[in-house]
Every structure is written in structure tokens, then in C-alpha cells.
Amino acid sequence: MIDMKSYDVVIAGAGPAGSGAAIAAAKEGLRVLMVEKRQEIGSPKRCGEGLSRSSLERMGLEYDPVWARRPIIGTSVYAPNGKYVRYDGEDLGWVVERKIFDKWLAEKAADAGARVQARTEVSSVLKEDGIVSGVKLSSFGNSWDVKCRILIACDGVESKVSRMAGLNTTLKPTDLVAGFQYEMAGIEIDPDRIELYFGNEVAPGGYVWIFPKGERVANVGIGVRKPFARKTAKEYLDDWIRTKPGLKRGSVLEANSGGVPVGGLMENMVLDNFMAAGDAAHHVNPIHGGGISEAYVGGRIAGEVAAEAIREGDTSAAFLDRYNKRWWDERGKKLEKIFRLRQVAERLNDDELNWLAEYLSGEDLVNFSKSKGFGKLAKLLIKKPRLVTLARKLM
Amino acid sequence: MIKTDPELCLRCGGCVGVCPQDALSLSENGISCSEKCTSCRICVNFCPVGAIELDD
Numbered sequence: 086m087i088d089m090k091s092y093d094v095v096i097a098g099a100g101p102a103g104s105g106a107a108i109a110a111a112k113e114g115l116r117v118l119m120v121e122k123r124q125e126i127g128s129p130k131r132c133g134e135g136l137s138r139s140s141l142e143r144m145g146l147e148y149d150p151v152w153a154r155r156p157i158i159g160t161s162v163y164a165p166n167g168k169y170v171r172y173d174g175e176d177l178g179w180v181v182e183r184k185i186f187d188k189w190l191a192e193k194a195a196d197a198g199a200r201v202q203a204r205t206e207v208s209s210v211l212k213e214d215g216i217v218s219g220v221k222l223s224s225f226g227n228s229w230d231v232k233c234r235i236l237i238a239c240d241g242v243e244s245k246v247s248r249m250a251g252l253n254t255t256l257k258p259t260d261l262v263a264g265f266q267y268e269m270a271g272i273e274i275d276p277d278r279i280e281l282y283f284g285n286e287v288a289p290g291g292y293v294w295i296f297p298k299g300e301r302v303a304n305v306g307i308g309v310r311k312p313f314a315r316k317t318a319k320e321y322l323d324d325w326i327r328t329k330p331g332l333k334r335g336s337v338l339e340a341n342s343g344g345v346p347v348g349g350l351m352e353n354m355v356l357d358n359f360m361a362a363g364d365a366a367h368h369v370n371p372i373h374g375g376g377i378s379e380a381y382v383g384g385r386i387a388g389e390v391a392a393e394a395i396r397e398g399d400t401s402a403a404f405l406d407r408y409n410k411r412w413w414d415e416r417g418k419k420l421e422k423i424f425r426l427r428q429v430a431e432r433l434n435d436d437e438l439n440w441l442a443e444y445l446s447g448e449d450l451v452n453f454s455k456s457k458g459f460g461k462l463a464k465l466l467i468k469k470p471r472l473v474t475l476a477r478k479l480m
Numbered sequence: 481m482i483k484t485d486p487e488l489c490l491r492c493g494g495c496v497g498v499c500p501q502d503a504l505s506l507s508e509n510g511i512s513c514s515e516k517c518t519s520c521r522i523c524v525n526f527c528p529v530g531a532i533e534l535d536d
């Protein structure tokens with residue numbers, strides 16, 4: 086139970102960003118409160134649950150079988166004409182159970198000394214002389230004020246807490262993928278590989294994914310984006326599944342939807358006594374929409390800077406600017422480069438995607454998602470007059 | 481103003497993040513819309529399941 090009226094740090098939202106921040110701040114001895122408005126951390130998921138090994142390494146965490154549903158040993162990326170590019174590895178990552186994974190992280194936060202409280206919402210942000218000074222919480226019909234020296238908004242794509250604090254985090258429509266997914270059972274899949282399907286008919290501005298969680302069970306989902314999409318995400322996915330004999334008679338264990346920020350990286354993510362991290366601050370890889378590790382790392386950096394600020398007795402925006410700098414050095418520059426790749430990819434028509442699939446290897450695609458190897462793509466694009474200006478974006 | 485169909489809405493909150501007026505909020509009961517709404521349709525166009533329509 087929340088027994089104190091004031092904390093060093095209050096964290097709104099207990100997803101990967103919140104837990105990343107809570108673990109980092111609590112490890113440094115701060116008094117930390119992390120609240121989550123939903124009744125169960127991690128549920129219902131808004132996620133395909135893909136986690137690469139390199140992402141887990143970036144988070145600085147060790148593999149734990151409690152959250153791993155299925156190891157992934159390969160990826161197949163399909164062009165619109167059905168040709169695919171394969172990437173094979175031994176241990177590329179896992180499809181995880183988010184509900185367990187997010188609780189596992191929150192458990193680490195509690196072990197580090199943070200107070201974690203589900204079914205408790207930050208309903209407003211308190212200010213003194215216009216500066217953030219705490220939060221109003223509501224839980225089970227009660228409502229009360231808690232003071233804090235720093236508030237970290239990790240409230241996901243809704244990002245209301247930042248806007249209540251006075252930081253504009255509103256996404257542009259073109260920077261928000263509309264996601265829809267079924268967790269399906271009794272289907273025919275390759276249980277060891279993740280599959281991605283691209284094409285302007287299949288998933289304009291995004292892609293379809295199959296992420297296996299077992300021999301015959303997988304997350305089958307889609308992301309689409311305006312202005313390219315002409316139907317809802319659900320309609321695109323339903324239409325696609327209907328064309329797949331191995332899927333269309335499958336069972337549905339769960340339906341999920343969600344918004345994925347794939348742009349809108351923010352120069353400034355701080356105010357006096359305030360920081361934002363994770364989806365709330367658009368910490369997502371803009372080419373594939375993966376945000377678990379980005380959120381955790383963004384939260385971690387915010388938590389570390391919070392500890393430094395409190396130790397040095399300066400929680401002003403000028404001090405917290407360290408968080409901007411460190412995040413941009415560690416993640417932002419790479420993600421910004423990948424954002425440019427997204428802007429190129431979304432301009433390619435199906436013929437061009439098919440053509441590229443002839444020349445790109447699985448390794449190339451993996452490199453692209455890590456902001457590497459753009460030169461090779463630029464060299465290819467330059468061969469087509471229509472694509473020359475796009476190629477320049479990559480150089 | 482907008483209204484959401486509770487049978488369709490999965491309470492994902494994406495529309496909240498993309499509302500330029502900060503007019504929407506998400507609770508267990510679904511999406512609520514405040515007077516700040518200008519009926520710009522951005523949330524309608526975003527919704528992954530087509531749960532939102534204008535309500536005037």
C-alpha cells in the first residue's frame with residue numbers, strides 16, 4: 086500500500102519504461118513510487134511480443150525462461166509477390182509473454198526497493214507556481230495527493246501525463262501506426278521463424294507479422310498507417326488471413342489493438358521536475374515498431390538522471406537536460422536515422438519492393454533495423470530515376 | 481464531439497495519443513471526449529477497429 090505522502094520520484098505507468106526508470110532510481114537509493122492504472126500490469130497486451138536477443142542485451146537483462154514462450158531461430162520477410170528474404174541464426178530472440186514479462190520487470194523494481202501499485206491512476210499533475218510538484222492519485226474510489234521531486238511519465242502511447250504536466254507529446258497522424266492482432270491457435274505455421282509480409286495491398290505503411298508462441302499458436306498482427314491505409318487495420322488483417330489456408334480456420338485466443346509511435350522523436354523530453362520516457366516520448370524503432378527495449382532503456386536513463394539530480398539537489402529542466410543528451414547519444418541518433426529509412430520505405434511501390442527483394446539479403450535487413458548498411462540500399466535506389474531523391478535521404 | 485462503439489473499442493488508447501486537442505481520455509469504461517474536440521476526424525481515421533465516429 087502507498088503509505089507515504091511524498092516520494093523522491095513518482096512514475097506514472099508500469100510498462101517497460103516505468104520499470105526501467107523505477108529499477109534505476111530505486112537502485113540508487115531513491116524513494117520511488119510506480120503506479121499503474123490497469124488492474125494487472127502487462128495485461129491486456131498491446132504487443133506482438135517479439136524480443137530480439139540484442140534488445141535484451143541493450144536492456145542489460147538476463148534471459149529468464151519464465152517469460153520466454155518460444156525461441157526464434159530465423160526470420161522470413163516477404164515481398165508483395167511472395168518472394169522472401171531469409172535470415173537464419175541460432176538464437177535471434179524470443180516471442181515472450183508480455184503479461185509475465187512486464188510483471189517480471191515490475192517485480193525487479195519492487196525488489197530494488199520501489200513501491201509498485203497497480204489499479205492506481207495518476208489522475209492529474211499537481212503544480213506549485215506552475216512547476217510540477219506531485220500527482221493526484223485515484224485508486225478504488227479514493228483520491229489523494231502525493232508530492233514528489235521528480236515525476237517520470239511512462240504512461241505509454243496515451244501520453245496524457247506529459248500533456249497534463251505541460252509537455253506537448255501529441256503525435257502526428259502519420260507517425261502513429263494503427264495495430265491490430267489476434268493471438269491464434271490451431272494454425273499451420275513455421276513455429277521457429279518469425280514472418281513479416283510487406284506490400285501496399287497487404288499493409289500500407291506497415292506490415293503483417295506472424296510471431297510464433299508454440300507449435301501451432303502465434304500472434305498474427307498488422308500495422309497500417311495513414312495516409313496510406315484505406316481501411317481499418319482490422320479489415321486489412323481479416324482480409325489477409327482469409328487468403329491464408331493455414332490460418333483462416335484458426336482459433337482466436339485474444340484480440341489486441343494499439344497505436345505504435347514510429348516517429349516524432351523529441352528534442353526535449355523534460356520540464357522542471359519532470360521527464361517522459363517510453364512510448365509516451367515516442368521511444369520506438371520507427372522501421373519495425375519494436376518498443377519494449379527502447380522504452381526500458383529510455384526509462385532507465387531517466388531513472389539514472391533522476392538519481393543524479395536528487396543527489397545534487399537540482400531537479401530543474403536545465404539539469405534534467407542530461408537525460409535529453411544521454412538519450413540522444415545512446416538511442417536518439419540511431420532512431421532518427423532509422424526514421425529516415427521509414428520515410429523511404431513507405432514511398433516504395435510494390436514493384437519496387439519486389440525488385441529490392443531480389444538484391445537484399447536477410448543480413449542487410451537486420452542491419453537496416455539497427456541503422457547500419459544504408460549505403461547498400463542507397464546504391465540500389467539510385468539505379469532507378471524515380472528513387473534518386475529517396476536515395477539521398479539515406480546518405 | 482466523437483462517440484465510440486463500446487462493442488468495437490478495445491481500449492488501446494492510440495486515439496488519445498494522436499488527438500491534437502488533447503480532448504480524449506481512456507478509462508476502463510472506454511474513451512471519453514471533452515468539449516475541446518473540434519471534430520477533426522484524426523481519431524476516426526486512426527482507430528484500428530473502426531470504433532469511433534463523429535457525433536454531432
Ligand SMILES: Cc1cc2nc3c(=O)[nH]c(=O)nc-3n(C[C@H](O)[C@H](O)[C@H](O)COP(=O)(O)OP(=O)(O)OC[C@H]3O[C@@H](n4cnc5c(N)ncnc54)[C@H](O)[C@@H]3O)c2cc1C
Nearest residue numbers: 098100101102122133134135207241264343363364376377
Ligand atoms: C499491436 C502492437 C504490436 C507491438 N509489437 C511489438 C513487438 O513485437 N516487440 C516490441 O518490442 N514492441 C512491440 N510493440 C511496442 C511495445 O508494445 C511498446 O513500445 C511498449 O509497450 C512501450 O512500453 P511503455 O512502458 O512505454 O508503455 P506501455 O507498455 O504501454 O505501458 C504504459 C502503462 O502506463 C499505464 N498508464 C497510462 N496512463 C496512466 C496513468 N494516468 N496513471 C497510471 N498508469 C497509466 C498504462 O495502463 C500502461 O500499462 C507493439 C505495439 C503494438 C500496439
